[in-house]
Amino acid sequence: MKNKRLQTAVFLGALALAAFPGFSPAPKADFDFETFARLPILEGGRVKPLDSFARTALMSIRGKQSVPVDGKAIPAARWLLDSAFKPEAADTYPSFVVDDPEVLGLLGIPQDKTRYFAYWQIEPKRDEVQTQAAAADQVPSGKRSRFQSALLNLNHRLTLYERVKNTFMLSGQGDPAMDLAAFSAALPGALAAFHSKNPTAKDRVAMKILSDMLQRYQFLAQAAAFKALPPSKDQSEDAWLSTGDALSDPTAGSEPHPGLSSFALMGRAYRAGDAAAFNAALAEHAAWVAEHRPAAARAARVETLFNKATPFISGMALYLTALLLVFAAWATRREDVAAAARSLAWAAFVVHTLGLLARTVLQGRPPVTNLYSSAVFVGWAAALLGLVAERLHRRGFAVSGACAIGFTTLVVAHHLSATGDTMEMMRAVLDSNFWLATHVVAITIGYSATYLAGMLGVAWVVRRHLMVKPDPEASKALSALAYGTIAFSLFFSFVGTVLGGIWADQSWGRFWGWDPKENGALLIVLWNALILHARWGGYVRERGIMLMAIFGNIIVSLSWFGVNMLGIGLHSYGFMDKAFLWLSAFCALQVAIMGLGALPPRFWVDHRKEA
Amino acid sequence: MPRNDVVNRLTSALSSLKLTIVCLALLMVLVVACTLAQVDLGTHLAVERYIRAFIVWWTPEGSSVRFPVFPGGGLLGGLLLLNLIFAQFRRLELSWRKGGLWIMHIGLALLFVGEFATALLQVESNMAIEEGRTKSYSEDYRRMELAVIDETDKEFDDERGIPSALLKSRAEITDASLPFKLRVRAYHDNAALSMRPASAPPSVITAGNGTGMAFRPMPPVTGDEEQNTAVAIVEPVLADGSSMGVYLLSNALGAPQGFMHEGRSWRLALRLRHYQHPFSLTLKDFKHDLYPGTTIPKNFSSLVRLKDPVAGDDRDVLIFMNSPLRHGGLTFYQASFGKNDTLSVLQVVRNPSWTLPYLSCILVSIGLLWHFGVMLRKALIARPA
Numbered sequence: 001m002k003n004k005r006l007q008t009a010v011f012l013g014a015l016a017l018a019a020f021p022g023f024s025p026a027p028k029a030d031f032d033f034e035t036f037a038r039l040p041i042l043e044g045g046r047v048k049p050l051d052s053f054a055r056t057a058l059m060s061i062r063g064k065q066s067v068p069v070d071g072k073a074i075p076a077a078r079w080l081l082d083s084a085f086k087p088e089a090a091d092t093y094p095s096f097v098v099d100d101p102e103v104l105g106l107l108g109i110p111q112d113k114t115r116y117f118a119y120w121q122i123e124p125k126r127d128e129v130q131t132q133a134a135a136a137d138q139v140p141s142g143k144r145s146r147f148q149s150a151l152l153n154l155n156h157r158l159t160l161y162e163r164v165k166n167t168f169m170l171s172g173q174g175d176p177a178m179d180l181a182a183f184s185a186a187l188p189g190a191l192a193a194f195h196s197k198n199p200t201a202k203d204r205v206a207m208k209i210l211s212d213m214l215q216r217y218q219f220l221a222q223a224a225a226f227k228a229l230p231p232s233k234d235q236s237e238d239a240w241l242s243t244g245d246a247l248s249d250p251t252a253g254s255e256p257h258p259g260l261s262s263f264a265l266m267g268r269a270y271r272a273g274d275a276a277a278f279n280a281a282l283a284e285h286a287a288w289v290a291e292h293r294p295a296a297a298r299a300a301r302v303e304t305l306f307n308k309a310t311p312f313i314s315g316m317a318l319y320l321t322a323l324l325l326v327f328a329a330w331a332t333r334r335e336d337v338a339a340a341a342r343s344l345a346w347a348a349f350v351v352h353t354l355g356l357l358a359r360t361v362l363q364g365r366p367p368v369t370n371l372y373s374s375a376v377f378v379g380w381a382a383a384l385l386g387l388v389a390e391r392l393h394r395r396g397f398a399v400s401g402a403c404a405i406g407f408t409t410l411v412v413a414h415h416l417s418a419t420g421d422t423m424e425m426m427r428a429v430l431d432s433n434f435w436l437a438t439h440v441v442a443i444t445i446g447y448s449a450t451y452l453a454g455m456l457g458v459a460w461v462v463r464r465h466l467m468v469k470p471d472p473e474a475s476k477a478l479s480a481l482a483y484g485t486i487a488f489s490l491f492f493s494f495v496g497t498v499l500g501g502i503w504a505d506q507s508w509g510r511f512w513g514w515d516p517k518e519n520g521a522l523l524i525v526l527w528n529a530l531i532l533h534a535r536w537g538g539y540v541r542e543r544g545i546m547l548m549a550i551f552g553n554i555i556v557s558l559s560w561f562g563v564n565m566l567g568i569g570l571h572s573y574g575f576m577d578k579a580f581l582w583l584s585a586f587c588a589l590q591v592a593i594m595g596l597g598a599l600p601p602r603f604w605v606d607h608r609k610e611a
Numbered sequence: 612m613p614r615n616d617v618v619n620r621l622t623s624a625l626s627s628l629k630l631t632i633v634c635l636a637l638l639m640v641l642v643v644a645c646t647l648a649q650v651d652l653g654t655h656l657a658v659e660r661y662i663r664a665f666i667v668w669w670t671p672e673g674s675s676v677r678f679p680v681f682p683g684g685g686l687l688g689g690l691l692l693l694n695l696i697f698a699q700f701r702r703l704e705l706s707w708r709k710g711g712l713w714i715m716h717i718g719l720a721l722l723f724v725g726e727f728a729t730a731l732l733q734v735e736s737n738m739a740i741e742e743g744r745t746k747s748y749s750e751d752y753r754r755m756e757l758a759v760i761d762e763t764d765k766e767f768d769d770e771r772g773i774p775s776a777l778l779k780s781r782a783e784i785t786d787a788s789l790p791f792k793l794r795v796r797a798y799h800d801n802a803a804l805s806m807r808p809a810s811a812p813p814s815v816i817t818a819g820n821g822t823g824m825a826f827r828p829m830p831p832v833t834g835d836e837e838q839n840t841a842v843a844i845v846e847p848v849l850a851d852g853s854s855m856g857v858y859l860l861s862n863a864l865g866a867p868q869g870f871m872h873e874g875r876s877w878r879l880a881l882r883l884r885h886y887q888h889p890f891s892l893t894l895k896d897f898k899h900d901l902y903p904g905t906t907i908p909k910n911f912s913s914l915v916r917l918k919d920p921v922a923g924d925d926r927d928v929l930i931f932m933n934s935p936l937r938h939g940g941l942t943f944y945q946a947s948f949g950k951n952d953t954l955s956v957l958q959v960v961r962n963p964s965w966t967l968p969y970l971s972c973i974l975v976s977i978g979l980l981w982h983f984g985v986m987l988r989k990a991l992i993a994r995p996a
Contacts, residue, residue, distance in 0.1 A: 042903060042904050043904070044904025044905060044907070045901075045903060045905040045907050045909075046902070074646070107948065110898065189726060190648060227904055238904075239903075271761070328614070384939075421824050424907075425902045425907050425909070429907060429909060432932075432933045435933070459949065462863060480990065484986075484987070487983045487986065488983070491980070491981065491983060492977075494976075495972065495975075495979075498722075498968060498971065501968055502969060502972065503933075505965060505968070506933050506935065507933045507935075507944065508944055508958060509735070509942055509944045509959075509960035510735075510960070511962075511965065511968045512729070513658075514645060514654065514657075514658045514662055515654065516646045516649060519642045519643075519645065519646045522642055523639055523642055523643070525641070526638060526639050527639065530635040530636060533628060533631050533632055534632055536628065537628035537629070537632065539628075539629075539632065566646070566647075566649070566650060
């Protein structure tokens with residue numbers, strides 16, 4: 001009874017803690033940063049809030065979603081605002097993370113304590129970076145040296161930052177409102193001059209001024225990182241414009257886009273530090289968007305809330321705390337600590353579920369669409385399986401597996417999010433909700449179950465060496481759980497793999513092409529089938545099954561991430577250099593654990609006694 | 612009796628669980644090796660050497676002797692299939708409890724049979740059509756043929772295709788419908804073509820566009836995106852033994868080459884093998900949509916007119932991603948495009964066994980659910996309350 005009340009309290013307390021970031025009021029500011037962050041824009045083929053773009057951009061440039069300025073962390077949307085309207089200030093922010101010593105050498109920056117550098121520190125060598133990157137780009141992606149990859153990566157991030165700076169106005173242009181006014185004033189005269197049959201000297205000057213301006217705007221149109229001007233309600237849904245698009249095509253509509261003047265006024269006010277004028281121009285634009293594109297405005301608002309709530313970060317923290325509590329429960333043998341750990345794990349799972357659901361709804365797609373979302377989903381399904389399994393055998397093993405996998409996969413997902421928009425649009429060949437919902441989901445559930453079985457194996461090995469008193473009943477329960485999980489995994493891996501073949505047959509006419517990703521999936525099926533047959537034939541017993549289950553961790557990881565590192569095949573979605581080291585470390589760790597499991601029981605304990 | 616003994620031992624070995632496990636483990640190693648080999652060999656050749664082979668051979672660098680190093684996919688798959696069949700009948704009783712295993716294993720056997728059938732029967736080709744054009748044939752991806760075309764009739768070309776395998780194995784090719792025979796002087800799967808320097812000794816090539824050219828045989832390329840430049844040196848010889856000249860033919864030479872004989876106009880060409888179909892497709896429109904403001908493809912689609920006088924079809928069909936056209940035992944998929952979105956490339960696949968995996972997937976799913984359901988029920992009943 002006492003435990004029940006404790007469990008409820010822990011559960012609700014954890015949920016309240018997790019909800020806090022989403023509902024916390026914004027810090028007081030004169031400028032209405034919140035509304036600015038919520039403005040919808042078009043980028044990467046989809047409508048999203050400025051906030052999402054800013055977070056993704058800063059994540060890929062800096063590896064974090066905020067940047068410290070004068071001892072205070074400023075959020076991504078503020079960083080974007082500064083970069084766009086006050087580039088001279090943003091150039092001094094430590095926005096670029098540079099790790100590679102050779103790249104630092106090229107930049108002429110001595111290796112110091114910090115890994116973060118400002119644009120102005122890199123700017124003197126900007127051309128050199130560009131030249132070197134162009135050379136590195138000629139080398140096929142699999143054959144690039146560490147320096148070449150790091151340099152290309154830096155060049156890509158520098159370009160992204162420069163595009164952000166040239167989205168609303170030309171970087172270093174001064175007052176954008178004055179420029180817009182000059183343009184509007186020059187336009188009628190120059191247009192008349194273009195149509196006049198006998199242009200006078202004055203006409204020629206007017207035309208020259210206009211053509212210079214148009215040239216600059218065309219550059220702006222090409223440089224823009226996103227399109228911030230929504231189509232009006234009688235235009236097509238896709239007809240979004242960037243500032244440069246709208247300015248460089250003055251004959252397209254008789255009236256200039258009202259957003260042009262709103263953003264120009266925002267820019268002038270922001271540069272001048274005039275919060276009231278900034279907020280007024282912002283409110284005007286927000287009202288126009290709400291009137292003409294209510295759906296886009298609503299979607300952007302919801303997504304901003306989702307960004308702010310950071311459910312996966314909260315989930316990560318909760319899983320880790322729950323895992324530590326399970327260890328504490330094992331160490332103290334206290335049932336109330338174990339109960340609290342279980343509640344905390346459930347709370348983590350609920351937060352994880354809400355985040356997953358929100359993403360699914362926002363994107364209007366099944367939960368797994370890219371590598372990032374596969375990590376989120378694998379963790380979620382493994383956590384669910386582990387929590388359900390824990391109800392069958394309340395020994396803390398399944399829940400520890402659930403928390404360990406939930407935590408690890410969310411960490412992996414967090415790092416994957418640095419590669420770009422996590423809700424990117426689907427390429428044509430993958431664009432099928434039916435197959436995404438069946439094949440991809442089944443395969444990823446197979447991954448989850450294999451990992452869970454592997455974690456049970458790890459728990460079994462750890463117990464074997466740490467428990468003072470052997471507990472054959474617990475070991476038996478553990479191996480029964482692992483067996484059930486492997487059977488579950490075999491079902492989903494097999495069905496998922498064959499469904500993948502059927503999808504391939506539907507989309508490019510081959511049921512099975514022995515493509516690396518397909519082979520990876522097949523390996524999981526074969527391995528699980530092998531474990532079950534070996535058990536059935538009595539060739540392996542408890543220990544053998546457990547060690548084989550741990551080896552399953554390696555197979556799934558190679559199938560999931562390893563094949564992407566081969567850089568070939570129809571399925572590969574991005575080459576990851578750093579991930580390779582982590583993957584190798586993970587596999588080595590599994591082999592080490594298997595070795596430990598193969599040692600005679602109580603190996604450590606006996607030796608310590610002897611010594 | 613000793614003979615019975617041998618049979619008994621063989622069947623028990625073939626039905627043993629040890630064989631299953633060994634084969635599964637070897638298959639895993641093979642799949643890993645094949646995946647790694649794809650980096651260097653390309654998917655097609657790696658699969659040919661590792662999976663669609665009974666033995667994986669290894670040829671040491673610079674040697675002409677090859678050694679068997681590992682069982683290939685064909686051998687392991689065949690053994691597993693035999694193992695499955697023998698084990699099923701020898702060891703598994705037919706009961707409700709084992710019903711799931713029966714269904715699952717039958718499904719699995721179908722999957723193996725399907726993969727064998729695909730390896731033997733599947734033919735892949737592609738059809739590239741420009742907007743407004745009509746085609747009734749598709750082209751192979753790799754295999755070449757020597758086309759002998761009677762072009763006398765302006766309306767209709769009378770074509771014969773001689774497969775490259777024949778060009779390689781025979782020195783002379785005769786055909787009852789041809790008034791001449793073809794003497795094959797040389798055939799190379801891949802070669803580098805170049806202009807013949809003026810100082811070079813006289814060439815064997817005496818007729819056609821190849822008289823000013825030289826070639827150097829090259830090892831064939833295998834990458835997924837690479838194309839071989841095949842070369843055939845062919846001499847048409849009339850019944851009276853007089854030669855019509857020696858021609859250099861290559862798929863890399865576009866200009867037509869040929870000769871006149873007894874008032875008929877003959878053209879010779881080395882080209883990717885053609886597959887004629889008894890129906891035609893006309894490309895009416897190709898669409899390539901992008902997500903707004905990006906270069907990410909959103910959809911590719913080809914609107915074609917299908918005309919099949921035999922089947923009585925004359926209708927529009929829209930082929931797009933994940934939605935192929937199935938007609939006349941062939942399946943047409945949207946595969947690629949070109950020429951500023953006015954050319955659509957359809958992949959054409961003939962695979963009579965394409966339905967087997969669908970059936971197998973259903974059977975194995977039912978079988979696994981059944982079996983694990985039974986096991987779970989047993990475990991829950993056995994659990995102490």
